[in-house]
Amino acid sequence: MPELPEVETVMRGLEPVIMGAEITALDQRRKNLRIPFPDKFEKRLKGRKILSLRRRAKYILIGLDKGEILVIHLGMSGRVSIIPKGEDVELEKHDHLVLSFDNGVTIIYNDPRRFGMVFLVAESEWESHKNFAHLGPEPLGNDFSAPILQARLKDKNTSIKQALLDQRVVVGVGNIYACEALFMAGINPLKKARLVKGAKIELLVKAIRDVLTRAIKAGGSTLKDYRHADGQLGYFQHNFTVYNQEGAKCPTCDCDINKTNGIKRIIQSGRSTFYCPKKQK
Numbered sequence: 001m002p003e004l005p006e007v008e009t010v011m012r013g014l015e016p017v018i019m020g021a022e023i024t025a026l027d028q029r030r031k032n033l034r035i036p037f038p039d040k041f042e043k044r045l046k047g048r049k050i051l052s053l054r055r056r057a058k059y060i061l062i063g064l065d066k067g068e069i070l071v072i073h074l075g076m077s078g079r080v081s082i083i084p085k086g087e088d089v090e091l092e093k094h095d096h097l098v099l100s101f102d103n104g105v106t107i108i109y110n111d112p113r114r115f116g117m118v119f120l121v122a123e124s125e126w127e128s129h130k131n132f133a134h135l136g137p138e139p140l141g142n143d144f145s146a147p148i149l150q151a152r153l154k155d156k157n158t159s160i161k162q163a164l165l166d167q168r169v170v171v172g173v174g175n176i177y178a179c180e181a182l183f184m185a186g187i188n189p190l191k192k193a194r195l196v197k198g199a200k201i202e203l204l205v206k207a208i209r210d211v212l213t214r215a216i217k218a219g220g221s222t223l224k225d226y227r228h229a230d231g232q233l234g235y236f237q238h239n240f241t242v243y244n245q246e247g248a249k250c251p252t253c254d255c256d257i258n259k260t261n262g263i264k265r266i267i268q269s270g271r272s273t274f275y276c277p278k279k280q281k
């Protein structure tokens with residue numbers, strides 16, 4: 001599933017390719033993904049110019065002229081491919097949208113599981129739109145800080161791990177990066193959210209920023225190669241410290257693997273959590 005760093009990487013990959021370009025055609029190959037595509041979709045996109053690209057949570061917001069935003073959410077399995085000018089466009093199974101631009105570039109949206117979403121929203125209304133209105137602060141933005149996180153956790157009786165996945169608390173952290181950040185901050189994922197305070201909150205905010213920034217950096221380094229690969233943006237190899245490392249020795253911890261059996265895996269709200277019970281109190 002694409003997490004925030006992948007979505008950011010897709011956005012950054014698209015930016016230099018389509019910024020300022022005009023949409024000349026849309027080949028819409030089915031009626032819907034998780035939700036229906038907009039009515040008269042091609043008519044509404046044709047002739048529109050790309051004025052901006054932004055990310056909010058795991059949504060890519062493509063600002064068009066005439067005050068509308070084309071919103072893309074990659075869902076569970078969405079992928080975006082760039083076909084450079086002059087190269088043949090060969091469509092594959094699950095290619096649902098094909099956007100052509102006046103600079104000769106083609107963008108393809110592929111999504112085998114179809115949990116993704118592509119829709120239009122007015123620029124003046126996107127922040128109050130039902131998909132965005134409830135969203136908490138961006139983890140890499142200026143309005144994410146220790147006091148703000150503390151305030152959002154203080155009434156939470158859920159575990160800190162579950163709280164970090166709550167989009168009203170902070171957006172886009174996701175299961176993998178929640179595990180990684182809690183390990184880095186030395187916080188037990190089972191601890192009640194409201195009991196995480198003071199210096200631990202400071203460490204947690206820093207850890208969340210660090211793990212996401214590092215992943216985005218790793219994604220960025222894949223961007224320059226996209227033409228040599230298969231044109232697909234946004235999926236890259238990660239090296240995780242605890243995630244999917246059940247039984248492994250923790251790399252930065254002095255726990256004795258013979259006594260602890262290494263990194264532990266538990267299930268919280270149906271999702272796997274990986275942690276070190278010795279380091280994470």
Ligand SMILES: [Zn+2]
Binds near residue numbers: 276
């Ligand atoms: Zn350990």
